[in-house]
Amino acid sequence: MDFNRRLAELAKIKRAATPVVSVYLNTRWADEQQRDRVRVFLKNELRKARQAGAGRGVESDLAWIQAEAESLIEQARFTEAHGVALFACEGLGLRQILPLRIPFEDTFVVAEAPFLRPLAMLLEKIPSALIVFVDGESARLIPLNAEGAGEEVTLASEVPGHHRRGGWAQLAQSRYQRHIQAHRGRHFEAVAKALINLTEGNGVQRIVMAGEPRTLTAFRKRLPQRIADRIVGSVSGARHESASVLLGRAAEFLLHREGQGEGEAVDAVLTEAAKSRGAVAGLQETLEAVTRGAVHRLYLLKGFGEPGWVCAECGALGQGESPACRLCGGTTRAMELGEAIVDRVIATGGKVQTIGVHQGLARVGGVAALLRYPL
Ligand SMILES: [Zn+2]
Known part of the structure; x- marks a missing residue:
């Protein structure tokens, strides 16, 4: 789902015939209390909205919100999402659920247009990125967007193992090393090619590398400058680690990085405005x-x-x-x-x-x- 496009479409709704209900929930169920907090929040907000909205055509919207929220709380849907936004408007036939990987503050708004500020802010904070794990003989490419992890691509090339025994140990060892080096070079080249295609074919603007620093440095040398320029940083990673562990690390890194640049960006705009x-x-x-x-x-x-x-x-x-x-x-x-x-x-x-x-x-x-x- 293209969240930015959904956001732009929702922003076009100015004055709907019936009120628009916008609900944001924190669905990161860290403990049972969090589930209860969301339940209580919804119960109170729905009651207030029903009292205020009698006769304005929001009853079916509120019923839909209630049913959807119940299934979210019971974790019947979007188990990976940490934040969910819901929009409903009977007059427009609008029924929209957006599951995101970052939690929202619980918010409930009934107004003549969708309440979009929390969604806009969040999308700005979590730009999409491609996480690239590389080691000597395998690679994994995992797209990360506002929704969560995209489909993982695994690339593995077979590097022959050490099969010689007996004498000439030294020579065999060095031959083996050279062989590995050559294959590694070919492996890196193949991964680089796949990465270039994926990056340029999908408009990937940010790449986060994952793996051993030495391997990543060697791999990076195989990338054309235009692709290397999109690497925003690297995190540690090992082949046995799950995609969600790698993604979690990369997402933390990206959030931290966005926060850092923020103050400087504002400074720059204020300076620009003055001159x-x-x-x-x-x-x-x-x-x-x-x-x-x-x-x-x-x-x-x-x-x-x-x-x-x-x-x-x-x-x-x-x-x-x-x-x-x-x-x-x-x-x-x-x-x-x-x-x-x-x-x-x-x-x-x-x-x-x-x-x-x-x-x-x-x-x-x-x-x-x-x-x-x-x-
Ligand atoms: Zn005017």
Whole structure:
């Protein structure tokens, strides 16, 4: 499943005829308490939603959510998923379940459009990657995406064993070594070829190597520069280890790496905003860029929230209260701007990144953006 495409499609839903129910669950059942926490959370939220939604056409949506969540809690489905997002809307015939490998915070929202911020944030944090385990005579290629592990490809070439006995031990040993070396070279070459095909055929942007450092160094020399450039790092790995162990290690590495680059990326955008028109900082300028569909990458401080309005005629967004659009005079309605901005950026093909802590970003009001073109 292409989660980014699903996200973009959901972001196009603006005002559905009946309310849209969006539910995010942490389905990493580390202990029995976690299962109970999710049960209690759902019970309370469903009761509140039923009370508030009487007569608005959400009853069948809530019944569906309840049934699906029950089967998730009983682990009848998606046993590998650690986070699940559910979207339901009777009016649109929408019934969507997205299982992901990273847990969500439990969230329950009934609104006129899907609540997408948690999904957008998560997808940004877990870019897809290819995990490549290599040793002297075998290799395993395991795709890792938002859903979890893809189909593993195993490559093994037979390297002849040591079969000589008796005299000439020294010579035999050295011949054997040379033979192994030659075969290893051919093995590496074959793996490299498979890796190039898989990488370029599937648009793989990140490769995480797994194995012994010495082997990985030797293997890397066989790769063309354009492929080697996509290697973001390596983790330890051994042939007997299961795919889920290797993937777990690689996923940890990727998460850690994304977190590290985050602060620097925000610094760069703030600097850019101060000296050129290629980026904006602060709510006012960002709203303008978002309204024009010019945002390439939005950086939003975690917990950002600000009252505002959206124009029903031209789609302009503004801060505070305004009964009439300041651009076209059309009628407006009140909207929380964090959610409005995120939805609009996703719908126009931009990316959204939430930042945990960043002093500079907090100083400019918690929002900044890199633009597709200068305004
Ligand atoms: Zn307007």
